[in-house]
Amino acid sequence: MQIQVGIVGAGPAGLMLSHLLHQRGVESVVLDTRTREEIEGTIRAGVLEQSSVDLMVDTGIGERVKRLGMVHHGIELRFGGRGHRIDFADLTGGRGVTIYPQHEVLKDLIAQRLADGGDIRFGVSDVQVEGITGDRPRIRFTQDGAEQQLDCALVAGCDGSRTTTRFLIPSPNPRQDHFRQYPFAWFGILAEAPPSSEELIYAHHRNGFALISTRSATVQRHYLQVDPNDSVEDWSDDRIWSELHTRVAGAEIKEGPIFSKSVLHFRSFVCEPMQHGRLFLAGDAAHTVPPTGAKGMNLAIADVHVLSRAMAEFFANSDRTALDAYTATALPRIWRAQHFSWWMTSMLHRMPEATGFDLHRQLAELDTVTRSRAGRTLLAENYVGTPFD
Template sequence: MRIQVGIVGAGPAGLMLAHLLHQHGIESVVVDTRTRDEIEGTIRAGVLEQTSVDLMTATGIGDRVKQQGQVHHGIELRFGGQGHRIDFADLTGGRGVTIYPQHEVLKDLIAKRLADGGDIRFGVSDVRVEGVGGDSPTIRFTEGGTEQVLHPVLVAGCDGSRSTTRFLVPAPKPRQDHFRQYPFAWFGILAEAPPSSDELIYAHHENGFALVSTRSPTVQRLYLQVDPNDTPTDWPDDRIWQELHTRVSGEGARILEGPIFQKSVLHFRSFVCEPMQYGRLFLAGDAAHTVPPTGAKGMNLAIADVYVLSRAMAEYFAGGETGALDAYTATVLPRVWRAQHFSWWMTSMLHRMPEASGFDLNRQRAELDFVTRSRAGRTLLAENYVGTPLD
């Protein structure tokens, strides 16, 4: 089967790329080893930047996010027993973020692609990408017990943080892997409870970081910084609630409890693959870079990557111009590194590091105090959190 673009991975990057390419009149085939139910049923957080929502709306997949997404115009930083609001609307000219889970974005993208006649191959196996360094790449996979072969002109590696396509970029030169593993994890819960706050709360405490997030009016998502070796069995419900009350304590704070129906431990890291392309292969999303979730950048970076990549591919198929494709890595990397810096900064400012001393805790509080008191500090945080324009 000869196609214009073969896309490996039906996550946010792969599905959004297929959708944007269709807007340019370019058809693609998406392959993924997961079933549709697995993709749509994996519950993950979702904070969409203003530009991501605008792009979804402009390309015809914004109805549900407009109806069901929760628009937030600020967050609260808590430390020393007090809350300090970062007013996005005031600091960024009225912009904000939308709370809308990643699996709901995927449902919207899948429904739209299938309605548009798109080709998505769910639940395949033995996916192999070959020949990307030459003129005739192939994507081989098994579907229904039969080997299938795609002959794409271009290949997009969008297969997530456990990517196999990433390793088709030659190493160690010219590829550079930039990697940082963090010495703690997040313990996340889903609870049937009303919201504890109208906006997200990022709490710094000597016991460790806590995040009060939300999913819906009846389901809340909350996180605690824990040891990376902890398991859900180490955290009975009573201990979870006690620690949340302790870390999000003080003036104006409240944690509303409810039945906990999901527990998980999230390990995270920072990673950048450079370059993000080789021959006819182009990486996007978590296949090319991952960030700690503190900055809420992962899905937005994936969307920004494929926005640039779809335009470059459209230019190539329209007239054979390769300039934008050749410049893909150089075009997207500045945004990737800005997001890495912001995510690292938020993480290092709010989390208790192992073996932290009183000096370290007081230094963090001094930094938080400066950020929240200074309009320049609040603006720096707000502008990075709501995101910069795609162009």
């Protein structure tokens, strides 16, 4: 089968790329080793920047996010037993973020691609990409026991943090991997309870960081900083609620039955360049960020916003200028997001080797940020995200 773009991975990057290419008259095939049920059923949190929501609305997949998403115009930084609100609307000209889980974004994209006649191959195996430095790369895979092949003009590696496509770019030349592992993890829970706060609470405490988040009117998502070696069995329900109350001192935390527990490890990663020959990486295949800054899914969407336009220009005019500039165009936003995520993480989390000096320095930094309009604006502008264009 011959196709313009072969896309490996049906996550936010791959599905959004296929959707945007279709709108520009470019056809694609999306491959994923997971079934549709696995993709739509993997529960993941999601905070969408203003530009991500605007893009969904503008391209016809925004009905559910506008109806079901929860718009937040601020967050609370809590330290020293007091809360300090960061007013996004006031500081960014009315912009905000929308709480809308990643799996709901995937449901929207899958439904729209199938309604548009898009080709998504779920549950394939033995995916191999070949010939990316030639004029006609190939993707070999097995579907329903039969070996198949896609002959592509271009290939997009959107296969997430467990990517195989990234390693098709030779290392260490030209591929350079920039990596940092953080010495702590997040312990996440889902609980049946009403919201504890109208907006997210980011809490600094000498015991460690805590995040009071939300999922819906009846289900809440909360996180605690823990040792990376901790397991689900180490944390009883009573211990979880006790520690949340301690770390978010002075704010009401509404309890309820906990029905999900997980441990999320922290890392930062950037692959440079994000392209080689006719292979182009997007999303977690090219970079990952700590969840503190809520940038992961938004970076994936921003990547393919750039990439879809470059690919469309290539097919419309045989012009590789934008394609060749893809990495240089996408990387500045990625590194800004890396800095913001690192800054939020380092300002709010207790490092294992932290001394009294370090804790007081963090409190002084938080006080400086919340006391100064310039500091609050810096945080707000980065959190809601800059426009894609």
